[in-house]
Amino acid sequence: MSKKYEKLAQDIVEKIGGSENVSTLTHCMTRLRFALNDNIKADQEGIKALDGVINVIESGGQFQVVIGTHVEEVYEEVVKHLKPLGNSDVKSSKRDKVGRLDKLIDFVSGTFSPLVPAIAGAGMIKALLALLLLFGLVSRESQTYYVVSFIADAAFYFLPFLLAYSAASKLKCTPAMAMVLAGILLHPSLIQLRTDGKAVEVFAIPMQLVNYGSSVVPILLIVWAQSYIERLFKRIIPDSIKIIFVPMFTIIVTGIIGLTVLGPLGSFVGGYMAAGFELLGSYGGWLIVFLVATLWPILVMFGIHHSIVPLSLAQITTLGYENIIGPGAIISNISQGVAALVVGWRTKDSSFKQIANTSGITGLMGITEPALYGVSLPKKYPLIAAMIGGACGGLYAGLMGVIRYATGASGIPAIPLYIGENIWHLYNILIALVITAVVTAVVTYFLSLKYEKETPEQNKVSTKDEIITLKNTVITSPIKGNVIPLKDVKDEAFASEAMGKGIAIEPSEGKVVAPFDGKIVSLFPKKHAIGLLSDDGIEILIHIGLNTVRLNGKYYEAHVVEGQRMTKGQTLITFDLEKIREEGYVTQTPVIVTNTYSYADVITNNSIAITDFNHELLVLKV
Numbered sequence: 001m002s003k004k005y006e007k008l009a010q011d012i013v014e015k016i017g018g019s020e021n022v023s024t025l026t027h028c029m030t031r032l033r034f035a036l037n038d039n040i041k042a043d044q045e046g047i048k049a050l051d052g053v054i055n056v057i058e059s060g061g062q063f064q065v066v067i068g069t070h071v072e073e074v075y076e077e078v079v080k081h082l083k084p085l086g087n088s089d090v091k092s093s094k095r096d097k098v099g100r101l102d103k104l105i106d107f108v109s110g111t112f113s114p115l116v117p118a119i120a121g122a123g124m125i126k127a128l129l130a131l132l133l134l135f136g137l138v139s140r141e142s143q144t145y146y147v148v149s150f151i152a153d154a155a156f157y158f159l160p161f162l163l164a165y166s167a168a169s170k171l172k173c174t175p176a177m178a179m180v181l182a183g184i185l186l187h188p189s190l191i192q193l194r195t196d197g198k199a200v201e202v203f204a205i206p207m208q209l210v211n212y213g214s215s216v217v218p219i220l221l222i223v224w225a226q227s228y229i230e231r232l233f234k235r236i237i238p239d240s241i242k243i244i245f246v247p248m249f250t251i252i253v254t255g256i257i258g259l260t261v262l263g264p265l266g267s268f269v270g271g272y273m274a275a276g277f278e279l280l281g282s283y284g285g286w287l288i289v290f291l292v293a294t295l296w297p298i299l300v301m302f303g304i305h306h307s308i309v310p311l312s313l314a315q316i317t318t319l320g321y322e323n324i325i326g327p328g329a330i331i332s333n334i335s336q337g338v339a340a341l342v343v344g345w346r347t348k349d350s351s352f353k354q355i356a357n358t359s360g361i362t363g364l365m366g367i368t369e370p371a372l373y374g375v376s377l378p379k380k381y382p383l384i385a386a387m388i389g390g391a392c393g394g395l396y397a398g399l400m401g402v403i404r405y406a407t408g409a410s411g412i413p414a415i416p417l418y419i420g421e422n423i424w425h426l427y428n429i430l431i432a433l434v435i436t437a438v439v440t441a442v443v444t445y446f447l448s449l450k451y452e453k454e455t456p457e458q459n460k461v462s463t464k465d466e467i468i469t470l471k472n473t474v475i476t477s478p479i480k481g482n483v484i485p486l487k488d489v490k491d492e493a494f495a496s497e498a499m500g501k502g503i504a505i506e507p508s509e510g511k512v513v514a515p516f517d518g519k520i521v522s523l524f525p526k527k528h529a530i531g532l533l534s535d536d537g538i539e540i541l542i543h544i545g546l547n548t549v550r551l552n553g554k555y556y557e558a559h560v561v562e563g564q565r566m567t568k569g570q571t572l573i574t575f576d577l578e579k580i581r582e583e584g585y586v587t588q589t590p591v592i593v594t595n596t597y598s599y600a601d602v603i604t605n606n607s608i609a610i611t612d613f614n615h616e617l618l619v620l621k622v
Contacts (some may be wrong), residue, residue, distance in 0.1 A: 221258075
């Protein structure tokens with residue numbers, strides 16, 4: 001198992017108040033979702049400042065740490081630093097005061113979030129099958145279609161099993177027993193009783209025979225009952241025989257209550273939900289799609305978008321199609337991806353350009369947190385443009401009654417989910433996405449004319465546009481110290497070369513000098529990092545130390561300003577090396593070529609272990 005996120009995991013656990021402050025932990029596709037014993041103990045600003053953390057959100061009774069698409073790897077490291085969860089006796093006044101609505105949102109989100117990958121994967125298999133049918137590669141009568149179809153349906157038919165395990169984990173009762181209760185609902189003998197159509201009683205209590213396949217509400221009610229019944233038997237049964245009789249009585253009592261009361265009640269509620277969905281589709285379906293397409297970024301921002309997933313699942317399992325989340329979410333995600341890409345094209349900040357381009361592509365694939373927190377919220381105008389574009393596309397899709405035939409991702413790969421009995425749903429979602437992309441791009445561009453203007457200092461550098469022809473170039477060292485391969489830097493964002501190729505230096509002197517003639521394109525407010533552009537078109541980022549943003553500029557002094565011309569060897573930043581180390585920070589300093597993509601290769605000088613100012617450090621080949 002990779003250890004690359006071990007330090008980040010340690011820092012998160014420490015700043016969240018330690019292992020003893022964590023009641024439960026789950027994760028979705030981009031976030032760690034904590035239930036804390038005392039939210040006051042968590043250092044929210046400290047966690048936000050960690051390299052590798054996009055944002056922190058408190059919503060629905062959860063403390064959510066936004067990581068990105070690699071959240072599962074971080075989750076695995078975080079779990080290693082936690083004590084067994086669910087046994088804390090700590091109670092805080094803040095947690096006791098969590099409202100019923102927040103508790104409900106926390107339960108729903110915590111139950112459904114872990115299931116999203118399985119459900120999305122099954123939905124995408126349905127999309128693949130739809131494509132195979134569309135292009136005539138398989139027929140509905142073929143064995144291939146039959147087998148792939150039940151592979152895709154398995155996650156939905158056996159959804160009660162998945163929900164049982166997840167809900168039991170959330171309610172702190174035994175997941176294995178919850179899955180046994182789900183098995184009772186789907187047992188072939190119960191199905192046979194329903195097929196026979198005869199009246200059934202258990203201990204003289206009449207049973208209403210219901211089809212529980214693909215159901216949602218019944219198993220949630222049953223596991224909720226299990227959480228109380230199991231605790232009751234644990235309290236009254238002697239310790240010496242608990243291991244035998246607690247499971248026995250829990251299963252038999254909860255099972256009978258489930259079959260006679262809670263299961264039929266859940267089915268009754270589900271039936272009314274289905275009727276409600278049909279009514280909504282007849283009279284106000286367009287409004288739902290429009291609102292979701294417009295407001296989806298806000299729902300994501302506050303971490304409550306997973307709370308409406310149960311409605312989506314209930315709709316598709318009862319009606320065979322879905323429009324509560326799918327159409328609106330894909331339209332919104334495409335709008336955010338397009339907005340980020342336009343910002344990447346328009347911005348003059350080379351480091352921000354790379355963030356915008358990368359997060360824009362990720363957004364088009366359906367994961368928008370990097371674009372939302374890395375681009376839209378910091379600059380604000382891309383969020384406005386994306387919501388306007390999403391509203392236009394959502395209005396069209398809503399009025400056309402667009403639906404999807406399976407659940408899955410909400411980006412370009414999810415388009416096949418709209419292939420089904422009526423091919424016009426596919427055509428209309430494509431038209432809606434084109435409307436969204438065009439409107440978003442145009443609005444983002446015109447807003448960028450106002451918000452991406454060059455600063456006066458930048459205007460002094462050049463009074464006319466320049467066309468720079470790249471050429472083979474040597475970059476000399478901006479820092480004196482020991483050379484470190486980038487892969488050995490103790491920060492995955494740099495070590496993975498996600499920000500570009502380069503090298504790192506362990507400084508022996510607290511000074512950064514200009515490695516070439518050019519200009520300062522960005523100087524971070526905390527003065528721990530600086531972006532440079534050479535007259536030959538080289539863009540580099542020098543990041544002095546790791547996680548040093550938390551020093552808030554202490555021990556750093558800038559000798560230049562953003563937009564200023566510089567000459568090779570000129571002092572740019574000085575810093576108190578020993579003081580920074582005394583504060584416990586790693587002082588490894590990455591030197592990154594942020595426009596690596598413009599060069600055929602970036603070659604490091606492996607012939608030196610110690611470098612001085614103006615020693616050859618990197619060679620760029622075109």
